[in-house]
Amino acid sequence: xxxxxxxxxxxxxxxxxxxxxxxxxxxxxxxxxxxxxxxxxxxxxxxxxxxxxxxxxxxxxxxxxxxxxxxxxxxxxxxxxxxxxxxxxxxxxxxxxxxxxxxxxxxxxxxxxxxxxxxxxxxxxxxxxxxxxxxxxxxxxxxxxxxxxxxxxxxxxxxxxxxxxxxxxxxxxxxxxxxxxxxxxxxxxxxxxxxxxxxxxxxxxxxxxxxxxxxxxxxxxxxxxxxxxxxxxxxxxxxxxxxxxxxxxxxxxxxxxxxxxxxxxxxxxxxxxxxxxxxxxxxxxxxxxxxxxxxxxxxxxxxxxxxxxxxx
Numbered sequence: 380x381x382x383x384x385x386x387x388x389x390x391x392x393x394x395x396x397x398x399x400x401x402x403x404x405x406x407x408x409x410x411x412x413x414x415x416x417x418x419x420x421x422x423x424x425x426x427x428x429x430x431x432x433x434x435x436x437x438x439x440x441x442x443x444x445x446x447x448x449x450x451x452x453x454x455x456x457x458x459x460x461x462x463x464x465x466x467x468x469x470x471x472x473x474x475x476x477x478x479x480x481x482x483x484x485x486x487x488x489x490x491x492x493x494x495x496x497x498x499x500x501x502x503x504x505x506x507x508x509x510x511x512x513x514x515x516x517x518x519x520x521x522x523x524x525x526x527x528x529x530x531x532x533x534x535x536x537x538x539x540x541x542x543x544x545x546x547x548x549x550x551x552x553x554x555x556x557x558x559x560x561x562x563x564x565x566x567x568x569x570x571x572x573x574x575x576x577x578x579x580x581x582x583x584x585x586x587x588x589x590x591x592x593x594x595x596x597x598x599x600x601x602x603x604x605x606x607x608x609x610x611x612x613x614x615x616x617x618x619x620x621x622x623x624x625x626x627x628x629x630x631x632x633x634x635x636x637x638x639x640x641x642x643x644x645x646x647x648x649x650x651x652x653x654x655x656x657x658x659x660x661x662x663x664x665x666x667x668x669x670x671x672x673x674x675x676x677x678x679x680x681x682x683x684x685x686x687x688x689x690x691x
Contacts, residue, residue: 382438399518407578410491415484425522427551432519434460441505448500459502466547488547536633539567545639568596630672637688
């Protein structure tokens with residue numbers, strides 16, 4: 380749907396509603412990008428793993444090849460907004476760790492959603508993928524979220540499981556630990572459809588050469604021999620994760636972070652009347668690990684756990 384607002388009105392809307400500028404943009408392929416956004420005001424203090432909002436006006440154009448959108452006229456002057464975890468490329472141009480606190484930009488890892496499978500078309504990413512360096516957009520001033528390293532001790536082992544762009548907060552958290560000379564092991568496992576969907580693969584390859592306690596595991600589900608296709612749950616079931624870790628999974632000194640597809644995470648739900656917790660099917664990481672003595676961190680009103688999760 381083409382926007383019929385006058386050019387002058389569009390410029391006024393951009394001037395009043397946008398507060399940030401794209402300063403760097405890299406596309407891994409047509410549907411996957413790493414973008415750095417500089418806000419007009421100073422970035423507030425925050426923790427690795429947290430998130431903020433990105434937004435663009437409904438008046439902005441949409442990327443070719445996406446689901447058609449039909450909007451009532453009164454929506455055209457509003458913003459399409461969505462929460463995104465902050466990401467990190469971890470290494471600067473000189474190969475040293477990025478000093479995140481010195482950055483005047485935030486980094487995001489975004490996949491283009493072309494269709495929703497429903498009548499309502501995806502609103503934001505088809506617009507975000509028209510961005511280029513110098514483009515203006517909205518970015519939230521508040522950076523928040525409980526998905527961070529606050530419970531991790533310097534000698535704890537940390538295991539990240541992610542699907543697709545769910546890797547974003549894990550990259551930022553890995554940077555925080557590596558910069559702080561974390562003594563425990565850091566393992567990041569990411570499952571994607573195709574190898575081209577691993578936007579940070581080169582960074583992880585360098586990290587594994589330079590940081591002896593860091594390991595990156597990439598799984599693809601639509602490449603190679605279909606009979607050998609593996610998912611993140613298989614790393615736990617088969618004992619492969621313990622082999623990589625070099626020891627049994629120990630709930631006393633291990634924190635696990637899950638970000639991405641809810642089916643991978645498998646968060647349990649409690650029956651309102653009986654209070655019985657039920658796991659979804661197929662089996663997710665939470666059920667696999669809780670059978671091994673781990674406990675999901677269910678937030679306010681519950682005892683802190685050692686499985687932390689963020690569903691996309």
